[in-house]
Amino acid sequence: MSEVQRKVVFPNRALPYLLLGPQLAVTLVFFLWPSAQAVLMAFQQQDAFGLSVKFSGIDNFVNILADPGYYDTLVRTLVFSASVTLLALLPALALAVAADSLLRARAAYTTALMVPYAIAPAIAGVLWLFMFSPSIGTVAFLLRSAGLAWNPTLNGNDAMFLVILASAWKQIAYNFLFFLAGLQSIPRSLLEAASIDGAGTWLRFRTIVFPLLSPTTFFLLVVGLVYAFFDTFGVIHAVTSGGPAKATEILVYKVYYDGIVALDLGNSAAQSVLLMLLVIGLTTVQFRFVERRVHYA
Amino acid sequence: MFSRRRLMGVFAAFVAAASNTVAVAQTEIQMWIGLTANLGELITRFADDFNKSQNEYKVVVAYKGQYPEQRAASVAAFRAGNPPHIMQMFDAGSGDMVQARGAVVPVSEVFKRAGIAFNPADFIAPARGYYGLPNGDLLSMPFNVSTTVLFYNKDVFRKAGLNPDQPPRTWPQLIEASSKIRSSNASACGFTTTWLAWIMLEQFSSRHNLPIATKANGRGGLDTELTVNNASNQRMVQTLVDLQKDKRFDYGGRSNDAAAKFISGECAMLTQSSGGLGAIARDAKFEFGTAQLPYWPDVQGTPYATTIGGASLWVYNAPKRTDQEFRGVALFLNHLRSDKVMSEWAKATGFLPATNSAFKAMSDEGFFKKNPGRDVPILSLIESAKGEHTNGYRFGRWTEIRDVYHEEVERALQGNQTPQQALANFERRGNTMLRAFEKTVN
Numbered sequence: 001m002s003e004v005q006r007k008v009v010f011p012n013r014a015l016p017y018l019l020l021g022p023q024l025a026v027t028l029v030f031f032l033w034p035s036a037q038a039v040l041m042a043f044q045q046q047d048a049f050g051l052s053v054k055f056s057g058i059d060n061f062v063n064i065l066a067d068p069g070y071y072d073t074l075v076r077t078l079v080f081s082a083s084v085t086l087l088a089l090l091p092a093l094a095l096a097v098a099a100d101s102l103l104r105a106r107a108a109y110t111t112a113l114m115v116p117y118a119i120a121p122a123i124a125g126v127l128w129l130f131m132f133s134p135s136i137g138t139v140a141f142l143l144r145s146a147g148l149a150w151n152p153t154l155n156g157n158d159a160m161f162l163v164i165l166a167s168a169w170k171q172i173a174y175n176f177l178f179f180l181a182g183l184q185s186i187p188r189s190l191l192e193a194a195s196i197d198g199a200g201t202w203l204r205f206r207t208i209v210f211p212l213l214s215p216t217t218f219f220l221l222v223v224g225l226v227y228a229f230f231d232t233f234g235v236i237h238a239v240t241s242g243g244p245a246k247a248t249e250i251l252v253y254k255v256y257y258d259g260i261v262a263l264d265l266g267n268s269a270a271q272s273v274l275l276m277l278l279v280i281g282l283t284t285v286q287f288r289f290v291e292r293r294v295h296y297a
Numbered sequence: 298m299f300s301r302r303r304l305m306g307v308f309a310a311f312v313a314a315a316s317n318t319v320a321v322a323q324t325e326i327q328m329w330i331g332l333t334a335n336l337g338e339l340i341t342r343f344a345d346d347f348n349k350s351q352n353e354y355k356v357v358v359a360y361k362g363q364y365p366e367q368r369a370a371s372v373a374a375f376r377a378g379n380p381p382h383i384m385q386m387f388d389a390g391s392g393d394m395v396q397a398r399g400a401v402v403p404v405s406e407v408f409k410r411a412g413i414a415f416n417p418a419d420f421i422a423p424a425r426g427y428y429g430l431p432n433g434d435l436l437s438m439p440f441n442v443s444t445t446v447l448f449y450n451k452d453v454f455r456k457a458g459l460n461p462d463q464p465p466r467t468w469p470q471l472i473e474a475s476s477k478i479r480s481s482n483a484s485a486c487g488f489t490t491t492w493l494a495w496i497m498l499e500q501f502s503s504r505h506n507l508p509i510a511t512k513a514n515g516r517g518g519l520d521t522e523l524t525v526n527n528a529s530n531q532r533m534v535q536t537l538v539d540l541q542k543d544k545r546f547d548y549g550g551r552s553n554d555a556a557a558k559f560i561s562g563e564c565a566m567l568t569q570s571s572g573g574l575g576a577i578a579r580d581a582k583f584e585f586g587t588a589q590l591p592y593w594p595d596v597q598g599t600p601y602a603t604t605i606g607g608a609s610l611w612v613y614n615a616p617k618r619t620d621q622e623f624r625g626v627a628l629f630l631n632h633l634r635s636d637k638v639m640s641e642w643a644k645a646t647g648f649l650p651a652t653n654s655a656f657k658a659m660s661d662e663g664f665f666k667k668n669p670g671r672d673v674p675i676l677s678l679i680e681s682a683k684g685e686h687t688n689g690y691r692f693g694r695w696t697e698i699r700d701v702y703h704e705e706v707e708r709a710l711q712g713n714q715t716p717q718q719a720l721a722n723f724e725r726r727g728n729t730m731l732r733a734f735e736k737t738v739n
Contacts, residue, residue, distance in 0.1 A: 047737045049376065050376045050401055051398070154711060155711065185708060233351060243704070243707065244707045245704040260366065260369040
């Protein structure tokens with residue numbers, strides 16, 4: 001095997017690098033360079049305009065970790081991310097199983113269920129904002145008619161519920177698509193054999209379908225968590241701007257707020273470094289402990 | 298996320314590079330604004346008029362997001378060496394801009410360099426106090442000037458048995474009116490407010506001649522400290538908390554959001570920027586009136602004048618900027634401050650004319666007689682008593698400190714802390730930010 005591989009060598013030494021070039025350049029300019037800047041800024045104290053820049057050692061990190069507000073945000077982020085990830089996974093799995101068992105019009109249902117993914121986060125946010133807006137929203141009107149004191153502009157739990165729902169709704173489409181593809185790659189013969197052996201729908205799902213879906217589920221878990229940590233920014237910005245009273249401010253929103261609104265660049269950069277470490281840590285944990293239970297066919 | 302600031306800088310550089318190649322014959326002047334819809338369109342039209350009136354310069358107006366976002370974009374552009382020539386910046390951001398020496402050129406100096414006569418005394422006094430230097434020079438040019446007024450729904454007033462031509466003048470009167478409105482169920486909520494910190498802290502303090510902070514509200518030095526945890530402020534917040542319980546007051550969110558509660562008819566009264574008039578006049582399906590911001594009559598000497606809000610125009614400096622460009626900036630600003638533009642702006646929007654002569658021109662042609670209520674904000678600024686603390690303030694990081702006020706008062710409205718705790722927390726957190734700002738500047 002290895003001998004065969006060794007023979008496959010590009011005759012032109014420069015070509016592979018040339019082909020890789022554009023991708024590397026994009027990564028360098030749009031990811032590595034700004035990340036390096038953020039790490040550098042995390043150790044500096046500077047005014048917004050960059051007129052005075054001072055090296056400040058680990059002051060920024062000390063300030064962040066000494067702020068009780070930061071830990072509130074951290075806990076809030078974990079609750080938010082776990083809820084969004086779960087709420088986006090379970091309905092998506094149910095919908096995928098349902099769509100997979102359809103005999104007719106499967107394409108139409110699949111397309112309809114995919115649409116939310118094509119909607120920009122900010123638009124999705126505004127959509128939910130309007131439906132649940134206390135003074136003009138249709139759903140808010142129904143909730144109030146049902147006797148619920150719905151007010152996300154003042155009640156932090158209402159606001160949190162709203163952003164979780166809006167964020168999860170958007171991600172369901174994505175998860176659905178992957179689950180459906182995963183379901184369709186499960187060999188029919190296996191399921192038929194199980195049926196012949198007398199296994200019912202639930203037993204087949206639990207013992208064959210779900211284990212065979214585990215690589216997909218694991219992949220979606222990792223992607224979903226990263227989505228909840230970073231890409232939900234648009235939804236939160238549009239729906240609550242992190243309020244009321246910081247009730248919906250997650251870590252990535254705090255980085256934005258402290259850097260862009262408050263123009264405290266050093267502090268914001270240090271937070272982004274901490275956030276990056278946190279997500280790297282979480283992903284590592286997932287790969288070490290959760291992946292053990294994943295069954296790759 | 299890591300790339301956001303950098304991206305903006307790169308983007309600004311691209312835009313600037315692209316526009317430089319186009320403007321061969323004409324010198325291009327970039328102006329960034331933070332207003333949209335009819336307001337933004339009108340400013341763009343003023344620029345078009347200016348462009349047609351001469352062929353040396355071309356002013357390009359661009360919307361870069363709400364004020365804080367626009368400011369962040371301009372800061373990134375400045376760091377990349379290519380800020381806009383003119384930037385519209387809201388009142389709360391002034392304290393940060395003042396400290397950005399080298400990043401901005403005072404407008405008085407811009408006019409002086411261009412050899413155009415410019416007398417800061419032409420602008421209305423409160424604006425001068427807000428955007429001026431101790432020597433009388435103006436740092437930025439006041440443009441959209443507003444103050445807080447009370448809008449009220451005359452139809453609901455009638456339904457509740459209140460006199461629609463007698464709006465409440467004081468807080469006790471407003472509370473009484475609100476109680477009647479709720480007990481007769483004339484509307485679902487008595488009153489609400491936009492811009493919580495601007496109105497219930499900043500305008501409130503001016504109206505009662507109370508200091509917000511030491512060192513002449515921050516004008517006397519960066520080592521200023523907030524001093525708002527006192528009986529007067531506690532009573533104001535306590536009033537909101539108490540009235541919130543039975544919807545005599547209903548909190549409607551930060552910034553401008555609560556205006557929808559008034560326009561939809563849900564709330565009968567609204568404290569709001571006079572610049573919000575346009576939207577109310579367009580969308581409200583009822584007869585409304587305008588009155589001055591209420592005050593507490595038992596505070597000595599009240600009512601004092603309200604103070605201004607809105608935004609002013611700042612001129613950015615940059616290493617490669619030429620005298621020719623600064624001359625174009627001066628010419629365009631000169632166009633904007635003309636009576637013709639100022640009064641058209643004020644008439645169409647509900648903002649105030651920023652110059653004395655534009656105000657006089659509007660009075661002379663009988664605008665205020667024909668449009669009763671439109672002089673309310675102006676009278677609120679100039680008719681009432683002036684005091685030591687009615688000239689506005691100057692704090693760094695005030696945008697953020699305002700949000701701290703929002704958060705703490707929101708927690709009090711949720712019932713999670715007392716007004717006293719809210720104000721104490723606001724002072725403590727706000728002072729931490731003022732100290733941090735002091736450190737970055739020195």
